[in-house]
Amino acid sequence: MSTTTAVDPTKTSSLRSGRRFGDAIFSALSHSAGIVILLVLIGVTFFLFWGAKDALVADGSEVRGGAGLIAYIGPLIFGTLLSSIIALLIAVPLSIGIALFISHYAPRRLASGLGYVVDLLAAVPSIIFGLWGMQIAGSAVPSFEFLNEYLGFIPLFSGTVTTTGRTMLMIGIVLAIMILPIMTAVNREVFLQTPRLHEEASLALGATRWEMIRQTVIPFGKSGVVSGAMLGLGRALGETMAVAIILSASGGGYSWELLSANTPGTIAGDIALNFPESFGVERSTLFVSGLALFVVTFLVNMFARWIISRRSEFSGAN
Amino acid sequence: MSKRIDVKNLDIYYSDFLAVKDVSVTIEPRSVTALIGPSGCGKSTFLRSLNRMHEVIPGARVEGEVIIDGENLYGKGIDPVMVRRKVGMVFQKPNPFPTMSIKENVLAGVKLNNKRIGRTDADELVETSLRGANLWNEVKDRLDKPGSSLSGGQQQRLCIARTIAVKPEVVLMDEPCSALDPISTLAVEDLIAELKENYTIVIVTHNMQQAARCSDRTGFFNIEGTGKPGQLVEFNDTQTIFNTPSEKATEDYISGRFG
Numbered sequence: 001m002s003t004t005t006a007v008d009p010t011k012t013s014s015l016r017s018g019r020r021f022g023d024a025i026f027s028a029l030s031h032s033a034g035i036v037i038l039l040v041l042i043g044v045t046f047f048l049f050w051g052a053k054d055a056l057v058a059d060g061s062e063v064r065g066g067a068g069l070i071a072y073i074g075p076l077i078f079g080t081l082l083s084s085i086i087a088l089l090i091a092v093p094l095s096i097g098i099a100l101f102i103s104h105y106a107p108r109r110l111a112s113g114l115g116y117v118v119d120l121l122a123a124v125p126s127i128i129f130g131l132w133g134m135q136i137a138g139s140a141v142p143s144f145e146f147l148n149e150y151l152g153f154i155p156l157f158s159g160t161v162t163t164t165g166r167t168m169l170m171i172g173i174v175l176a177i178m179i180l181p182i183m184t185a186v187n188r189e190v191f192l193q194t195p196r197l198h199e200e201a202s203l204a205l206g207a208t209r210w211e212m213i214r215q216t217v218i219p220f221g222k223s224g225v226v227s228g229a230m231l232g233l234g235r236a237l238g239e240t241m242a243v244a245i246i247l248s249a250s251g252g253g254y255s256w257e258l259l260s261a262n263t264p265g266t267i268a269g270d271i272a273l274n275f276p277e278s279f280g281v282e283r284s285t286l287f288v289s290g291l292a293l294f295v296v297t298f299l300v301n302m303f304a305r306w307i308i309s310r311r312s313e314f315s316g317a318n
Numbered sequence: 319m320s321k322r323i324d325v326k327n328l329d330i331y332y333s334d335f336l337a338v339k340d341v342s343v344t345i346e347p348r349s350v351t352a353l354i355g356p357s358g359c360g361k362s363t364f365l366r367s368l369n370r371m372h373e374v375i376p377g378a379r380v381e382g383e384v385i386i387d388g389e390n391l392y393g394k395g396i397d398p399v400m401v402r403r404k405v406g407m408v409f410q411k412p413n414p415f416p417t418m419s420i421k422e423n424v425l426a427g428v429k430l431n432n433k434r435i436g437r438t439d440a441d442e443l444v445e446t447s448l449r450g451a452n453l454w455n456e457v458k459d460r461l462d463k464p465g466s467s468l469s470g471g472q473q474q475r476l477c478i479a480r481t482i483a484v485k486p487e488v489v490l491m492d493e494p495c496s497a498l499d500p501i502s503t504l505a506v507e508d509l510i511a512e513l514k515e516n517y518t519i520v521i522v523t524h525n526m527q528q529a530a531r532c533s534d535r536t537g538f539f540n541i542e543g544t545g546k547p548g549q550l551v552e553f554n555d556t557q558t559i560f561n562t563p564s565e566k567a568t569e570d571y572i573s574g575r576f577g
């Protein structure tokens with residue numbers, strides 16, 4: 001038998017195949033989806049700049065507040081970040097705790113019931129929780145006074161306590177309640193993904209349940225927890241209605257006093273309150289603060305990604 | 319520091335399903351005991367009952383006694399956490415903690431239960447454990463790299479190092495070489511022979527040659543049919559099991575005439 005390596009052109013090779021249509025369609029779909037999201041981002045940026053251009057070029061005395069853009073928007077950015085950070089400080093540990101209880105401590109029946117409830121709560125629009133928070137704002141005043149009296153040496157709790165309960169701390173708490181369900185849902189999901197193999201490795205070394213969680217579940221879920229926190233933070237940063245209703249008047253400047261009436265507003269709350277009855281450069285100023293919120297959110301997200309990626313070779317992914 | 323294990327009339331259940339029935343056996347200290355048998359006959363189940371790891375599975379429970387060092391592991395007031403510190407386990411798939419460095423992996427068990435360990439002691443322990451697992455020379459220059467950056471065989475030896483770092487008395491191994499190449503397998507087998515000096519070792523394996531090569535005694539598990547419980551059919555010196563088994567089923571299985 002002669003060995004020939006020549007290719008027989010008439011033979012239809014079983015190694016060749018026609019175009020796979022499913023692949024082509026799916027690839028086109030996912031490409032266009034990726035492009036759409038970029039276009040939306042560009043569109044939003046453009047829209048914000050378009051609205052903001054009048055105020056950006058205007059004289060400082062013409063913009064809202066009459067003292068220049070920085071003087072107007074600075075405290076709002078400060079207030080936005082402060083309220084969101086308070087919300088995260090409260091919501092992160094709480095959501096981790098609840099999620100761990102559901103994923104690793106509760107008996108199985110209870111766990112699936114609770115998980116279901118949390119998922120439901122996560123789907124409820126946050127304003128519902130906000131309304132509830134506003135209801136209890138008044139009754140929170142005694143505890144604010146307690147904080148002021150015994151922890152007043154900490155600057156955050158110093159100053160005079162307002163009697164309305166409409167304070168920065170209240171906003172932080174309400175925002176925390178609003179973002180708690182979604183963060184809990186995300187955390188529970190990532191904690192449940194911890195590979196059984198790693199959990200067993202830890203237990204076989206003689207770890208207690210809590211040690212096992214600390215050794216495997218939390219490190220494995222860390223980036224997921226950060227993602228969940230970013231999701232919550234995004235909601236908190238952009239939350240308009242709750243903040244608008246609690247702080248109907250703002251303009252407190254850069255105040256660290258969480259319990260006093262002297263409270264900076266937040267960007268989203270400020271826009272919601274003032275957009276309807278403003279026009280011209282005044283309205284354009286609000287676009288500038290919207291742009292600022294956009295940028296702040298972006299920076300915060302990039303910062304969080306950077307934190308996650310620093311030790312990515314040690315992540316659970318490989 | 320190695321201990322004798324006495325198993326008496328052990329039944330193991332997954333909820334209502336009796337997976338392993340009536341095992342009674344004595345495992346001698348400073349020896350290697352191999353467990354062989356067809357898939358699904360309860361070898362892993364039995365092995366995990368020796369350090370109460372099966373309790374991790376909801377609904378799993380045992381009846382009977384496992385006595386190590388005069389104490390029944392299933393007695394009242396026995397803490398499974400303490401049991402697992404005495405009876406370590408190496409799994410089928412290498413499972414170093416991906417979020418830890420090689421060094422942290424070795425020390426993972428040592429740092430549990432609020433134990434503190436000084437820097438020099440830690441370095442020393444890392445070295446002796448890694449040497450004990452025949453891995454030191456390969457990793458001594460990259461102890462701070464993630465454990466997952468090693469090859470499969472190295473990862474498995476890292477897991478063995480991690481297990482012996484807590485100085486257990488018994489080491490259980492569930493098919494520790496099934497994911498490894500022949501060279502890594504030999505490395506682990508050599509290691510088992512060395513570990514025998516200090517530890518009681520029980521190893522589950524599907525590899526007859528491995529059982530014959532590295533064990534002193536061999537137990538053959540079998541199952542009569544699906545849904546039936548697995549049983550320890552024969553337990554004897556490895557030589558006897560492989561040359562003159564007393565049960566027909568054992569002979570069939572080791573000579574490949576099974577099923």
Ligand SMILES: Nc1ncnc2c1ncn2[C@@H]1O[C@H](COP(=O)(O)OP(=O)(O)OP(=O)(O)O)[C@@H](O)[C@H]1O
Binds near residue numbers: 359
């Ligand atoms: N988590 C579990 N829940 C319920 N039944 C289980 C569970 N794990 C194992 N079993 C059952 O227990 C029996 C013994 O399983 P086991 O894993 O101990 O077998 P094995 O001898 O280790 O098999 P292999 O050699 O394939 O690893 C099987 O019938 C199996 O279906």
Ligand SMILES: [Mg+2]
Binds near residue numbers: 363
């Ligand atoms: Mg098995």
